[in-house]
Amino acid sequence: MLTKRQKKILRAVVEEYIVNAEPVGSRTVSKREDIGFSAATIRNEMADLEEMGFLEQPHTSAGRIPSQSGYRYYVDHLMIPDRIEHPDLLMIHRLFSSHMDALEQTIQQTVSILSRITNYTSIMLGPELYDNKLKHLQVVPLNDRMAVAILVTDTGHVDQRWITVPDGVSLSSIEQMVNLLNTKLTGIPLHHLKQTVHKELLEEFSRHVENYEYLLSMVDQMLASELEGRVFTSGTTNILSQPEFRDVEKIKALMELFEETETVSRLFSNKHTGVQIRIGHENHLEAVNNCSIVSASFEIDGRSLGTIGVLGPTRMDYCKVVSLLDLLTRDLSQHLGRLYK
Amino acid sequence: MLTKRQKKILRAVVEEYIVNAEPVGSRTVSKREDIGFSAATIRNEMADLEEMGFLEQPHTSAGRIPSQSGYRYYVDHLMIPDRIEHPDLLMIHRLFSSHMDALEQTIQQTVSILSRITNYTSIMLGPELYDNKLKHLQVVPLNDRMAVAILVTDTGHVDQRWITVPDGVSLSSIEQMVNLLNTKLTGIPLHHLKQTVHKELLEEFSRHVENYEYLLSMVDQMLASELEGRVFTSGTTNILSQPEFRDVEKIKALMELFEETETVSRLFSNKHTGVQIRIGHENHLEAVNNCSIVSASFEIDGRSLGTIGVLGPTRMDYCKVVSLLDLLTRDLSQHLGRLYK
DNA sequence: TGTTAGCACTCAAATTCCACGAGTGCTAAG
DNA sequence: CTTAGCACTCGTGGAATTTGAGTGCTAACA
Helix, strand or coil, X not given: CCXXXXXXXXXXXXXXXXXXXXXXXXXXXXXXXXXXXCHHHHHHHHHHHHHCCCEECCCCCCCEEECHHHHHHXXXXXXCCCCCCHHHHHHHHHHHHCCCCCHHHHHHHHHHHHHHHHCCEEEEECCCXXXXXXXXXXXXXXXXXXXXXXXXXXXXXXXEEEEECCCCCCHHHHHHHHHHHHXXXXXXXXXXXXXXXXXXXXXXXXXXXXXHHHHHHHHHHHHCCCCCCCEEEECCCHHHHCHHHCCHHHHHHHHHHHHCHHHHHHHHCCCCCCCEEEEHHHHCXXXXXXXXXXXXXXXXXCEEEEEEEEEEECCCCHHHHHHHHHHHHHHHHHHHHHHHC | CCCHHXXXXXXXXXXXXXXXXXXXXXXXXXXXXXXXXXXXXXXXHHHHHHHCCCEECCCCCCCEEECHHHHHHHHHHHCCCCCCCHHHHHHHHHHHHCCCCCHXXXXXXXXXXXXXXXXXXXEEECCCCCCCEEEEEEEEECCCCEEEEEEEECCCCEEEEEEECCCCCCHHHHHHHHHHXXXXXXXXXXXXXXXXXXXXXXXXXXXXXXXXXXHHHHHHHHHCCCCCCCEEEECCCHHHHCHHHCCHHHHHHHHHHHHCHHHHHHHHCCCCCCCEEEEHHHHCCHHHCCEEEEEEEEEECCEEEEEEEEEEECCCCHHHHHHHHHHHHHHHHHHHHHHHC
């Protein structure tokens, strides 16, 4: 357990380092208004804090910087979330009060705003489509071999894919099949579509549609849509302004990371409610060992729709980011709620 | 006019520099097999070539590097396009002989292969949709205020947008209108849709559809689709391995460039036939002053569909890139031709 | 007993200095 | 016209030196 004074000092060191990105010495701390002790006293306390693992020294004759447990203690016990500045509030308010755009646009704009306000890289996962329900299915033939299949969900998401038409299948039988599927599948969650077809509709199929065996391969092609949410990013270059990324190798590792949506998706996924903070090694990934990821989910009716998050150096302005994410996910959830009702 | 020997030497310098990224001295050149002169002779010639502006010296006691006009002369007069290596050929062949994917996937795979083979950043513009013809129009209502409009073109491109339903417009009248539009607009090029509606269909509208004034605003929303081609990139991080990008500032400028699709689109646009090379300042953009852009268009029936290109340092392996782009655009054109017929 | 001033000490970063050598330009001989 | 030889240039890299921020320890003080 830390004494009150130690907490004060730890907090001062973290906040000072977040701003200046340079090791902070005892003198700097003692000169802060909220600290009433001499540099010598601070030195003693800082030595103790280092022994406890909350601070570390780059080298003997330098000041202290927070260790990863130092940051962890800070976000868990010492941090007081910022109030969001007025111009930022205004920008967010304007985004969500604007007329309804397509979902993807809203998402893209949200990440974009987040990265502009924080000056870190921001990322959004989702929304996942698993339990979206089928609203409409459409097949548009392009020629006698190719057709476009279009799936619309109740949330207004549109999914498309090209399918090849098996030999010997007529346009009219395709049409017949699509009609049948539409009447039978509307309202079924996407991740149940395939098994519903195979379990319940096979019989119906064989009765109403000729050549149904061939058509089945088409249906399977149609329904093999991607259910995972997409990854949206914004401000990937922001992080290059941070002094901890002067090294080209680090930049490269990070940029390559962003090109792998798979990994990004894993890094940012967040099944908890509320804002989640992962500091450095807590991410279990070499490339982000000196980065922190702050993320939060947005939801409708308690059902998580996706995640929005920020990636920055461990020396991140947690106060600002946390309060911002809190606000954004609230507003986003509300906005999407209005949209879907 | 350069003498034969000068050409030989210029070529040697350029090729040597492309490989090693270090100033090449007279000794290095004289030791090449295809050069039969002593270092001293080369020195004299190199001094002349420098005077003519084809070579330059970083400092007095260093070798020469090609100037931008040096590269220009090289690609215009000295370069002999490479034969493409077998494994690369195989990869490309496999891409285009695979079953037909959706257009976007083919495109993404093409850029990806290009960047992997060249180790530079590769980019594709397009395809532009201006003269694609409408194949099918569909409106799927989500609730009483929102609907999704879906546009399918004859090339299988699907465009979607959310539209708001004006008050007092019934679902049935929307249906009626969509039917009308489908019969009247199918086969019309996308960039004519709007004016066709306003010029030729207004009258028809007023006769068949009630409340047509309200519906018109919906139609306008639907048809305001984006006709410019999208920008696809791959291997943005490749360029970070090049020794000319050890400087974080340069990296940042370039990465920020990639985030601006507008500028990227302008940089790579290529209205000529055949492979086009733009070297350094010829791009008229600060961030790519020491980069070259090689691009080529792909087309169907002589009609340009889009552009594919490569961005690398001016010290680029032009031979490889040119022959590769030549092959890729040919194959791509052919592939798309097969697809659309 | 807790706090503070003073002082010697440490060590990274910046600066200066120096030797090395790759490469040049010029000259004179072949 | 070509080439060997030589003096000269200048960037590179390493060693030595200086500088200064910051520490730990000790002793005095409240």
